[in-house]
Amino acid sequence: MTPVPSGLSEAASCVCTFSILLIPFASAGLALMNAGLSRSRNAAHTMLASLVVVGVAAGAYFVSGFSWQAYPGLPSHVVELGGRSWDWIGADRFMMRGLKLDGSPASLAAWLGMMSVGVAALVPLGAGAERWRLAACAASTALFAGWTYPLVAHWVWGGGWLAGLSSTNGLGRGYFDAGGSGTIHAVGGVTALAVAWILGPRRAKYTLDGTPSALPGHNGVFVLVGCFAAWLGWLGLNSAGAILFTGSDPGVVALVGINTSLCASSAGLASLAATRARFGKPDASLAANGWVAGLVASSAGCPLFRPSAAVLIGAAAGALVAVTVPWFESKLYVDDPGGAVAVHGLGGLWGVMAVGLFGKFPSPTSEGAGASGQWLAQLIGIATLVGVVLPMTYGLNWLLDRYYPQRVPAEAERQGLDLYELGAGAYPEFMTHTDEFSQR
Amino acid sequence: MAWGLARAVRGGVRELDPRLETRIPAFRSIRQLTDSWRWAKSNRAGMTSGRHMKLAGFFLLVAGWAIVLAAMALLAATARTAFVLAGIGVEVLGLALAARSHRIVGVEDPERSRRGGHA
Numbered sequence: 001m002t003p004v005p006s007g008l009s010e011a012a013s014c015v016c017t018f019s020i021l022l023i024p025f026a027s028a029g030l031a032l033m034n035a036g037l038s039r040s041r042n043a044a045h046t047m048l049a050s051l052v053v054v055g056v057a058a059g060a061y062f063v064s065g066f067s068w069q070a071y072p073g074l075p076s077h078v079v080e081l082g083g084r085s086w087d088w089i090g091a092d093r094f095m096m097r098g099l100k101l102d103g104s105p106a107s108l109a110a111w112l113g114m115m116s117v118g119v120a121a122l123v124p125l126g127a128g129a130e131r132w133r134l135a136a137c138a139a140s141t142a143l144f145a146g147w148t149y150p151l152v153a154h155w156v157w158g159g160g161w162l163a164g165l166s167s168t169n170g171l172g173r174g175y176f177d178a179g180g181s182g183t184i185h186a187v188g189g190v191t192a193l194a195v196a197w198i199l200g201p202r203r204a205k206y207t208l209d210g211t212p213s214a215l216p217g218h219n220g221v222f223v224l225v226g227c228f229a230a231w232l233g234w235l236g237l238n239s240a241g242a243i244l245f246t247g248s249d250p251g252v253v254a255l256v257g258i259n260t261s262l263c264a265s266s267a268g269l270a271s272l273a274a275t276r277a278r279f280g281k282p283d284a285s286l287a288a289n290g291w292v293a294g295l296v297a298s299s300a301g302c303p304l305f306r307p308s309a310a311v312l313i314g315a316a317a318g319a320l321v322a323v324t325v326p327w328f329e330s331k332l333y334v335d336d337p338g339g340a341v342a343v344h345g346l347g348g349l350w351g352v353m354a355v356g357l358f359g360k361f362p363s364p365t366s367e368g369a370g371a372s373g374q375w376l377a378q379l380i381g382i383a384t385l386v387g388v389v390l391p392m393t394y395g396l397n398w399l400l401d402r403y404y405p406q407r408v409p410a411e412a413e414r415q416g417l418d419l420y421e422l423g424a425g426a427y428p429e430f431m432t433h434t435d436e437f438s439q440r
Numbered sequence: 441m442a443w444g445l446a447r448a449v450r451g452g453v454r455e456l457d458p459r460l461e462t463r464i465p466a467f468r469s470i471r472q473l474t475d476s477w478r479w480a481k482s483n484r485a486g487m488t489s490g491r492h493m494k495l496a497g498f499f500l501l502v503a504g505w506a507i508v509l510a511a512m513a514l515l516a517a518t519a520r521t522a523f524v525l526a527g528i529g530v531e532v533l534g535l536a537l538a539a540r541s542h543r544i545v546g547v548e549d550p551e552r553s554r555r556g557g558h559a
Contacts, residue, residue: 165512168512387505
């Protein structure tokens, strides 16, 4: 990635600060979508779990996350391998004690990281909705925000080995991910897959012969309002990432905003068209998922894409989601109520690869590195996300599950998590539950 | 020991008054704890052949990444690309195995599925 300047101009600091302030909208959008896509008996639980997840993620990131993520120029552990230096993990002091919180790029990166890790931690919640214990969800998030996310974030944004592929192997600008398609969303997406595998499908999701049953969400309006909120949050996420992690000029926010919006729009429309062609009518929840997949895919290369390329990237992401969400459900038997694996996992990996295919770097760096080999650097990033993060996050959640079962008992699913874990439903005046369990 | 103690307390409480659990939150918590442990134990005992496939799948995922990393660290530019692609191929194989193993656990074993589909 482009070397990050040691200081930011006043304009860059202002733009960056304003952009970071927008990021909670992304969290709110994802929380609304997860709540809307779950059944009414679990709505309050899903919203509360979202709040808990964001809170625990911020705490865990503060305690150990940033020290392991670090920032270029802060201490880190380096290993010599094959005559080259590989930067593996940050070595800053715990609880941000080694960091001056004075508006420096490192302190802004810490703030951005704290916001981003909340967004990333919300992703697995979509896959584990309606059957994930609140306390287990919090414990899993602590592991995620305190270890998994910071490790990958160091490799990409903290001066780690993936970002350094340019200097160690001469691959383009090294692995490039400005807004976090891979670092935030694909990491969240593969964690969502691990959680969905460990928890297993919801009761009554599949009949005994393996046919998936429809368990539709209770509020399409929540889902669509969530899309608008997420859009706003993503504009901040991508702009702040582009300035802080790629050293882009603050003026790049215009291009970032246009690309982000075009990607989301074309993705939403593509998934609408794909569902209409397939089912005869447009599907609102899949279109919303497509919209978010477009946002996810835009993140990695938002300061690099031309607007026409952004339209293509978004359309591909939307079509991908419209095809893969039903595929995960019916062929792989992954019960993912929020569509997190397809939207964030596959959308994120596609965004990472799109940098190698469509990214236009403005000019070679001072070291003379161009974009040659960029696609290979991005491919190595994808191999790392799938080959390291998935086994690691699965192993951590499996260990947690051994000592504290993450899934609620069958009775809780039947009753609804609102009543079982919280003691009160989200909609006490409207009890419209039907029994979906008769088929078993 | 803790398990035995919890079980004894739970049995004693039940013998005294079945409604006690609903009246006193602490007894209810003990019941929930013992229930969840028993549930987890029964699921572990019911591991299917998917376990070996799962282990092989995750092993291949890590092995594929190791091939990619070794190619980056040790090989010259010409051979590097081919080995990186080979490593990714191994990862795809591992991912397919891992997905298949969870399909067995989640759906194809009706008894496990009825109990909750715990992996």
